[in-house]
Amino acid sequence: MTTTGGNNNNNNTPGKPAWQSQLINPSQRLSSLLVSCRLADLTITFPNTDRQLKAHRLVLAMSSPVFEAMLYGPLAEEGPEVSLAEDPPEAVEWMLEYMYRGQTHLPDITLCVHVYQLASKYQMEPLMALCSENLRGNLTASNLSEMYDTAVLLDDSALLQRCAQVVSHSPTAVLTSPHLGRLTRNALNHLLIQPLHVASEVTIFQAIRNWGQSQGCGTDEVREAILEFLPQIRFLAMTTDEFVEHVMPSGVMNLQEASAILMNIMKVRDVPLPTLCSQMREKRLRFDEELLRKVTLATTHNFPKTKKHSRSSIFVHSNQEQTLVMNLRTAGIIQVGRLECKALNPTSGSACVTIKDSQGNIIGTTTTDGHQANFNKPVSLGGDVYSLTVAMEGHWPRGELGDFLATEDEVRLTGRVAYTEGRSGSVTLYFWSFN
Numbered sequence: 001m002t003t004t005g006g007n008n009n010n011n012n013t014p015g016k017p018a019w020q021s022q023l024i025n026p027s028q029r030l031s032s033l034l035v036s037c038r039l040a041d042l043t044i045t046f047p048n049t050d051r052q053l054k055a056h057r058l059v060l061a062m063s064s065p066v067f068e069a070m071l072y073g074p075l076a077e078e079g080p081e082v083s084l085a086e087d088p089p090e091a092v093e094w095m096l097e098y099m100y101r102g103q104t105h106l107p108d109i110t111l112c113v114h115v116y117q118l119a120s121k122y123q124m125e126p127l128m129a130l131c132s133e134n135l136r137g138n139l140t141a142s143n144l145s146e147m148y149d150t151a152v153l154l155d156d157s158a159l160l161q162r163c164a165q166v167v168s169h170s171p172t173a174v175l176t177s178p179h180l181g182r183l184t185r186n187a188l189n190h191l192l193i194q195p196l197h198v199a200s201e202v203t204i205f206q207a208i209r210n211w212g213q214s215q216g217c218g219t220d221e222v223r224e225a226i227l228e229f230l231p232q233i234r235f236l237a238m239t240t241d242e243f244v245e246h247v248m249p250s251g252v253m254n255l256q257e258a259s260a261i262l263m264n265i266m267k268v269r270d271v272p273l274p275t276l277c278s279q280m281r282e283k284r285l286r287f288d289e290e291l292l293r294k295v296t297l298a299t300t301h302n303f304p305k306t307k308k309h310s311r312s313s314i315f316v317h318s319n320q321e322q323t324l325v326m327n328l329r330t331a332g333i334i335q336v337g338r339l340e341c342k343a344l345n346p347t348s349g350s351a352c353v354t355i356k357d358s359q360g361n362i363i364g365t366t367t368t369d370g371h372q373a374n375f376n377k378p379v380s381l382g383g384d385v386y387s388l389t390v391a392m393e394g395h396w397p398r399g400e401l402g403d404f405l406a407t408e409d410e411v412r413l414t415g416r417v418a419y420t421e422g423r424s425g426s427v428t429l430y431f432w433s434f435n
Contacts, residue, residue, distance in 0.1 A: 181214025
């Protein structure tokens with residue numbers, strides 16, 4: 001798009017067809033006006049930069065009620081120029097592409113955030129909806145900080161709901177993000193009141209302290225910067241070792257406050273808590289059913305699915321242990337709550353499902369009488385190689401093992417899964433992940 005100067009000649013060249021006659025619909029004509037700057041009657045400028053954009057008052061006015069008031073209303077700015085002091089030039093240029101050409105492709109999250117803010121400022125509701133949908137579709141734990149401010153500022157309920165879902169599933173990744181310092185004070189406060197399912201309260205304390213440091217505060221100023229957030233930290237949910245190792249050396253607490261909190265962690269009676277300390281001792285980590293996620297481990301091999309192949313499988317006899325999954329690896333820590341497999345269908349009695357580490361130690365076991373195996377407490381997997389085995393009454397065909405790669409959001413698992421009953425085997429894991 002021509003952004004400076006441009007040919008604003010309204011006359012057609014003699015002997016050549018008029019430019020309008022070469023364009024068959026209004027969309028093509030508008031697009032031509034944007035590219036050529038023909039008939040442009042407005043120059044958009046940005047202070048402290050040489051950047052200029054040529055535009056047409058009518059197009060801006062018919063796209064935005066705010067521009068209509070600015071350019072045609074009783075208080076309309078006179079002259080051929082309008083200065084947009086607070087607007088990023090790249091976002092304004094994309095917005096013009098949307099106005100003239102119906103452009104809908106936003107190339108990156110940062111630009112989308114800026115365009116969304118402009119769309120709100122200029123009351124362009126269809127463009128707001130487009131940006132909101134784009135952000136929801138591309139939201140992850142690693143980029144949440146870039147868009148959380150906008151979601152809070154614009155009170156976008158759909159985007160906030162998606163943000164809350166990501167925070168619930170990956171609170172540690174959100175709180176340890178190097179971009180957390182970009183959050184405004186209001187957005188950080190909004191984040192801290194969300195359910196944060198972290199294993200240790202230290203994660204939240206360090207996130208708040210890091211945010212304070214990223215605001216350009218010196219060591220002595222961090223306390224003042226984060227003072228309003230300290231009551232949201234459950235210091236009493238920390239262990240004494242966590243408090244002594246992470247909180248006391250930080251300088252956020254004075255010696256009197258730190259000593260009083262430490263004695264309350266140790267449950268020493270009649271020691272008053274500082275007003276900045278929450279009285280809650282309850283751990284935040286919750287294995288709620290609505291936070292349970294699932295991923296299917298299905299082999300990538302195209303095994304034959306004939307009855308002949310099934311009949312030729314080796315039959316495992318009653319209660320002989322059989323491998324369902326081997327070499328199971330996960331990049332982060334997951335907590336397995338149950339698994340489901342069609343092979344878990346014993347002819348009589350029950351099946352025993354076991355999870356073992358690389359040394360063969362049993363870290364989880366349960367008994368089931370159907371397709372699902374529910375563990376009494378979550379089985380933590382991460383940082384090792386694991387196997388899942390089953391022993392059941394009756395006779396059932398044993399097949400081969402095939403490689404799998406399974407992902408669910410930012411959770412990635414690899415390994416080998418059993419091929420059973422003459423078809424590609426699959427095991428579905430139901431798990432929690434709060435990385």
